[in-house]
Amino acid sequence: xxxxxxxxxxxxxxxxxxxxxxxxxxxxxxxxxxxxxxxxxxxxxxxxxxxxxxxxxxxxxxxxxxxxxxxxxxxxxxxxxxxxxxxxxxxxxxxxxxxxxxxxxxxxxxxxxxxxxxxxxxxxxxxxxxxxxxxxxxxxxxxxxxxxxxxxxxxxxxxxxxxxxxxxxxxxxxxxxxxxxxxxxxxxxxxxxxxxxxxxxxxxxxxxxxxxxxxxxxxxxxxxxxxxxxxxxxxxxxxxxxxxxxxxxxxxxxxxxxxxxxxxxxxxxxxxxxxxxxxxxxxxxxxxxxxxxxxxxxxxxxxxxxxxxxxxxxxxxxxx
Numbered sequence: 025x026x027x028x029x030x031x032x033x034x035x036x037x038x039x040x041x042x043x044x045x046x047x048x049x050x051x052x053x054x055x056x057x058x059x060x061x062x063x064x065x066x067x068x069x070x071x072x073x074x075x076x077x078x079x080x081x082x083x084x085x086x087x088x089x090x091x092x093x094x095x096x097x098x099x100x101x102x103x104x105x106x107x108x109x110x111x112x113x114x115x116x117x118x119x120x121x122x123x124x125x126x127x128x129x130x131x132x133x134x135x136x137x138x139x140x141x142x143x144x145x146x147x148x149x150x151x152x153x154x155x156x157x158x159x160x161x162x163x164x165x166x167x168x169x170x171x172x173x174x175x176x177x178x179x180x181x182x183x184x185x186x187x188x189x190x191x192x193x194x195x196x197x198x199x200x201x202x203x204x205x206x207x208x209x210x211x212x213x214x215x216x217x218x219x220x221x222x223x224x225x226x227x228x229x230x231x232x233x234x235x236x237x238x239x240x241x242x243x244x245x246x247x248x249x250x251x252x253x254x255x256x257x258x259x260x261x262x263x264x265x266x267x268x269x270x271x272x273x274x275x276x277x278x279x280x281x282x283x284x285x286x287x288x289x290x291x292x293x294x295x296x297x298x299x300x301x302x303x304x305x306x307x308x309x310x311x312x313x314x315x316x317x318x319x320x321x322x323x324x325x326x327x328x329x330x331x332x333x334x335x336x337x338x339x340x341x342x343x344x
Contacts, residue, residue: 025063027336029080031263031264031268033147033259034259035260035269035271035275036275036297037227037256038045038076038129038253038256038257038260038272038275039272039274039275039276039278039279040275041128041249041252041253041256042248042253042272042276043123043275043276043277043278043279043281043283044279044280044282044283045249045250045253046114046119046122046123046280046283047119047280047283047284047287047288048113048242048243048245048246048249049062049063049066049114049116049246050110050114050115050119050287050288051239051242051287052234052242052243052246052267053111053115053236055234056235057109057232057235057243058225058230058231058232059107059111059114059115059227059228059230060104060107060108060111060221060225060228060230060231061106061225061230061231062072062113062243062246063103063107063108063221063225064218064221064222064225064246065105065141065234065243065246066083066107066155066230066243066246066247066250067103067107067214067217067218067221067248068098068218068245068247069083069244069246069248069250069251070214070247070248070250070254071211071214071215071217072246072247072261073247073251073252074207074214074215074251074254074255075099075210075215077163077207077211077251078207078208078211081144081207083121083205083208083211084211085208085209085210085211086201087202087211087315088201088202088209090215091201091204091212093199094196094201094204094209094212094213095193095209095212095215095216096193096197096219096220097192097199098195098196098209098213098216098217099197099213099214099215099218099219099220100216100217100220101113101188101191101192101195101230102139102188102189102191102192102193102195102196102213103214103217103220103221103255103260104216104217104220104221104223104224105184105188105194105224106184106185106188106189107185108224109181109184109185109188109225110122110182110183110184110185111187111335112178112181113179113181113182113185113339114182115178116175116178116284117170117175118169118170118171118175118284118288118290119177119280119283119284119287119288119290120169120280120284120285120292120296121163121164121169121179121182122182122185122280123276123277123278123279123280123283123284124159124160124163124169124277124281124296124303125183125186126181126273126277126280127156127186127273127274127276127277127303127304127307128156128160128183128186128303128307129154129186129187129189129190129193130190130273130307130311131153131156131157131186131196131306131310132186132187132189132190132191133189133190133193133233134149134152134310135153136190136191136193136194137193140167140198140199142194146308149243149309149310151303152301152304152306152307152308152310153310155305155306155309156302156305156306156307157306158302159298159299159300159301159302159303159304159305159306160183160299160303162299162302163295163296163299163300163303164179164180164280164294165295165299166172166296167293167294167295168292168296168299169281169292169296169299171290171293176201180344200245200317205256206258206261207223207255210258214251214254222343234262235314240304245334257269273307274307277300279301279313281296310332
């Protein structure tokens with residue numbers, strides 16, 4: 025029981041951190057920081073922390089061509105492009121809505137893996153995808169998590185973030201290098217993501233220094249928390265497995281809605297509850313069948329530069 029309690033507390037901490045990071049980015053952007061500038065700070069600090077931990081544990085990432093392709097693809101799609109769409113949308117849309125969209129990465133992953141011929145799109149999964157999409161439509165309706173219809177284009181842009189997470193899932197599985205540990209994959213991918221983010225931020229003129237000391241402290245905290253979340257995530261994968269760890273998707277949404285209320289006084293409308301219920305039901309329909317069959321793909325992706333897509337799957341292969 026003490027071990028289970030520690031795992032539950034770790035899962036709660038993980039959901040709380042991943043639900044908080046979009047709100048932290050929104051706070052920094054409200055002070056004048058640009059979306060990819062925030063992402064560059066967070067990715068760079070996270071990469072420094074993870075590479076330091078990897079060096080201390082003797083798990084320094086491998087830098088061969090296959091590894092670089094793996095790190096680069098995952099970092100570009102799963103963090104750089106995901107943050108470009110997510111953070112840009114957050115400049116206008118509520119942080120709570122962003123949290124509602126995070127679990128959709130599992131639904132989109134089902135479609136992508138089916139199109140790639142890696143998994144079969146069963147009736148149950150198709151139904152779960154349809155139910156989840158209906159939940160998103162309801163979340164963006166008046167009276168839900170989107171208070172102003174004028175913000176709808178920005179909300180639609182944020183919808184591309186879980187699409188990026190799902191695409192990164194597929195790329196990570198396709199490009200995974202046998203023998204790579206979870207920590208090596210995480211550190212290498214975040215390092216690759218930092219390069220990708222900076223490459224995107226430069227032509228957009230998004231790089232810049234924090235306008236105030238407290239904003240700098242906020243960005244450092246965001247980077248450190250993101251790195252810590254990676255380590256908690258991989259620890260849970262190795263000790264509790266993918267079924268238990270995947271439940272963090274629901275905690276991210278609940279935490280994100282709570283942080284949006286606490287930090288930005290966002291009060292979701294009454295339709296938010298049924299919208300969240302439909303999204304959760306869709307994710308449950310999609311993932312329950314997968315978990316029953318033992319597949320580890322298409323797990324939830326965190327917001328705001330969260331985990332390395334597909335690394336948990338590689339970790340489970342190594343354990344086996």
